[in-house]
Amino acid sequence: MSILVFGATGQVARELARHEGVISVGREQADLSDPGACAALIRETAPEAVINAAAYTAVDKAETEEELATVINGAAPGAMAAACVQMGIPFVHISTDYVFAGTGEAPWQTDDPVAPPNAYGRSKRAGEEAVIAAGGTYAILRTSWVVSAHGNNFVKTMLRLGAARAQVSVVADQIGAPTPARDIAEACLKMARQLVLEPKKSGIYHFQGAPYVSWAGFAAEIFAISNLACEVVEIPTTDYPTPAVRPLNSRLDCTTLETVFGIPQPDWRRGLQDILKELAE
Ligand SMILES: NC(=O)C1=CN([C@@H]2O[C@H](COP(=O)(O)OP(=O)(O)OC[C@H]3O[C@@H](n4cnc5c(N)ncnc54)[C@H](OP(=O)(O)O)[C@@H]3O)[C@@H](O)[C@H]2O)C=CC1
Numbered sequence: 001m002s003i004l005v006f007g008a009t010g011q012v013a014r015e016l017a018r019h020e021g022v023i024s025v026g027r028e029q030a031d032l033s034d035p036g037a038c039a040a041l042i043r044e045t046a047p048e049a050v051i052n053a054a055a056y057t058a059v060d061k062a063e064t065e066e067e068l069a070t071v072i073n074g075a076a077p078g079a080m081a082a083a084c085v086q087m088g089i090p091f092v093h094i095s096t097d098y099v100f101a102g103t104g105e106a107p108w109q110t111d112d113p114v115a116p117p118n119a120y121g122r123s124k125r126a127g128e129e130a131v132i133a134a135g136g137t138y139a140i141l142r143t144s145w146v147v148s149a150h151g152n153n154f155v156k157t158m159l160r161l162g163a164a165r166a167q168v169s170v171v172a173d174q175i176g177a178p179t180p181a182r183d184i185a186e187a188c189l190k191m192a193r194q195l196v197l198e199p200k201k202s203g204i205y206h207f208q209g210a211p212y213v214s215w216a217g218f219a220a221e222i223f224a225i226s227n228l229a230c231e232v233v234e235i236p237t238t239d240y241p242t243p244a245v246r247p248l249n250s251r252l253d254c255t256t257l258e259t260v261f262g263i264p265q266p267d268w269r270r271g272l273q274d275i276l277k278e279l280a281e
Pocket residue numbers: 007008009010011012013026027030031032033052053054055056057072094095096097124143144145146147151152181
């Protein structure tokens with residue numbers, strides 16, 4: 001099955017590219033700030049499904065570039081989804097825990113009200129709305145805290161800080177879970193294949209590693225596995241001011257993904273070990 005993937009250089013797209021049938025395109029082939037060009041590429045390539053793994057992911061920078069982020073994260077997926085409708089093929093789109101306000105402690109359900117706390121989250125919500133409005137066969141996969149051996153992510157930041165410092169202060173009151181990019185890629189492929197045969201499975205789904213953890217707890221696990229003697233000092237979010245507000249509660253209820261698509265939650269600790277091994281090699 002031929003699957004066109006946007007976002008070639010990104011964490012998830014790089015994992016997708018390991019699979020047979022994936023045609024990976026980057027910024028040179030299609031710039032998401034030109035949504036029409038993305039739609040045209042889908043029509044020219046005529047794949048059997050499309051996965052959009054490209055996005056504006058610089059959370060703090062988005063506060064001052066919300067317009068651009070909204071074109072890339074909102075209008076472009078909308079144009080891609082519309083092109084998929086024309087071609088009669090499914091569209092798999094990745095979204096984020098940052099569409100939720102982050103209040104309370106209960107895991108977010110797929111149909112809970114959204115209230116993005118920052119510009120990135122608003123731009124990603126615009127993408128969800130545009131994909132749904134296109135009216136085709138689609139899956140929106142909300143995930144969180146993506147990690148891999150490639151690109152920019154929290155694991156690589158902590159390894160850098162942990163090697164240079166005796167201690168690092170990390171927020172302990174933002175709770176969610178890391179999700180390995182490799183598992184997200186596999187989930188997206190399974191969803192794309194099933195949607196071809198069963199378009200009724202269209203909808204919003206959640207996919208996140210297990211178990212829940214704070215960023216501080218995650219940092220401690222990274223140091224423990226890496227044998228880095230760096231101490232994690234647990235701090236409240238108020239002691240780590242950032243341009244963009246982050247949600248305190250990023251727990252996602254992933255039940256429907258398992259029920260509908262047969263995709264279980266991965267244990268992020270196993271994924272983390274693989275990533276650290278890959279980085280060491
Ligand atoms: N990273 C995370 O923690 C999380 C990510 N997500 C979502 O998961 C998906 C995949 O994220 P992830 O793999 O981490 O992303 P990355 O940040 O690793 O990569 C983003 C990709 O998008 C591409 N891109 C950005 N702007 C444009 C543009 N104007 N035109 C073409 N390509 C562009 C980048 O290309 P280039 O290299 O050229 O800049 C890069 O390939 C995204 O939808 C993201 O919102 C959801 C939850 C958490």
